[in-house]
Amino acid sequence: MGDQFDVIEVGERGRRRSIGLVVVFVLLLVPIVGLIVSREPEPQPPPEAVLPAPSPIRSLTRMENDTPSNLTAPVTTKGGDEVIEVVFPHGVRAEVRYPARLGLADLGSRPFQGVWVGERYREFVAPYNGEIEITRGGEPLRSYAPNVTLWPRQAGSRSYGQVLLFEFGPWRLAMYDRGEGLTFDQRTALARALRGTVTKDGYLVLSAKTDIRLAEPGDTAEGDPAGPQLRFGGGVGPMLALVPTPDCRRQARQTTAISGRGRPADTVCRDGVLVAATGPHWFRRLAVEEIRITLK
Structure with a gap:
């Protein structure tokens, strides 16, 4: 009996040993297979479909600038001087005589006018680079009148705010709001009240x-x-400014449009008009010494 039990015990131990070896083999095989599989390159995603380029945004493609920013007047000559006829924004005409080297007719002129809306002072200027300087090819925020539109605040405009752009024939006048800003009613009243007429010679x-x-x-x-x-x-x-100023020698003040450009500036009173100039020394000297103005 003892021998039978010994034989049976030996057989069970053999089977257990075989099972143990199989288990160990499987445990070793699984990570090896996983390692081999992990080394295979990952499948590449299918190529993305090529989409057509989006259409340009309309507000970024409007680049009209066919409005005048500076008016070039016809020139006549007297001796070595040039003579042009000008009209100021309040309707007064004048004859301006100057040395031909100054080339004022070629520089062209544009209007400036200050205005009070109630107790608030604002300025109207014709943008040097035309309406594109205000619109940037974009779309207005709103309209206050058929010829008056509202535009966003200009980048780098410091204390200035939104811009009202007025259209008078071929001219564009910009009013840069600032500080507290005009109210909606004030802007509407201004849009309805301001009128502009273009003369036969374009002023x-x-x-x-x-x-x-x-x-x-x-x-x-x-x-x-x-x-x-x-x-x-x-x-x-x-740059040169002509500013009609009664009793000019006593009341004349330099304009920051000239003196605030970071360059030397000179002024003189001529025949009831303040002449202010900035630029090279020769330009300033000729402007303050040689320009003659006859108001009509």
Whole structure:
């Protein structure tokens, strides 16, 4: 009996040993297979479909700039001088005589006019680079009148806010709001009240109704001349302003449009008109010494 039990015990141990070896073999085989599989390259995703390029945004492709920013006047000559006829924004005509080297006719002129809306002072300027300087090829925020649109605040405009852009024939006048800003009613009243007429020779003459008051020659606001002006040139080149100023020698003040450009500036009073110039020394010297103006 003892031998039988011994034989049976030996057989069970053999089977257990075989099962143990199989288990160990399986445990070793699984990670090896996993390692081999992990080394196979991952399947690549199918190539993305090539989509057509989106259509250009309309507001970024409107680049019209066919409006004048500076008016070039016809020139006549007298001796070695050039003579041009100009019209200030309040309708007064003048003859401007200057040395041909100044080239004022080639620089072109554009209007400036200060205005009071109630008790708030604002300025109207014709943008040097035309309406594209305001619109940037975009779309207006809203319209206040058929010829008046509202545009976003310009980048780098510091204390200035949104811009009202007025259309008078071929001319565009920009009013940069600032500070507290005009109310909706004030903007609407201004849009309805300001009128512009283009003369036969292309100059813009302004008028206003209701509570809107245009600054007159000799008026000042915030330390600057606020009345009607003509400005010649600009940008990176020389610039000159003609500012009708009664009793000029006593009331004349330099305009920051000239003195605030970071370059030397000179002024002189000629025949009831302030002449302010910035640019090269020769340009300033000829402007203050040689320009002659006859108001009509």
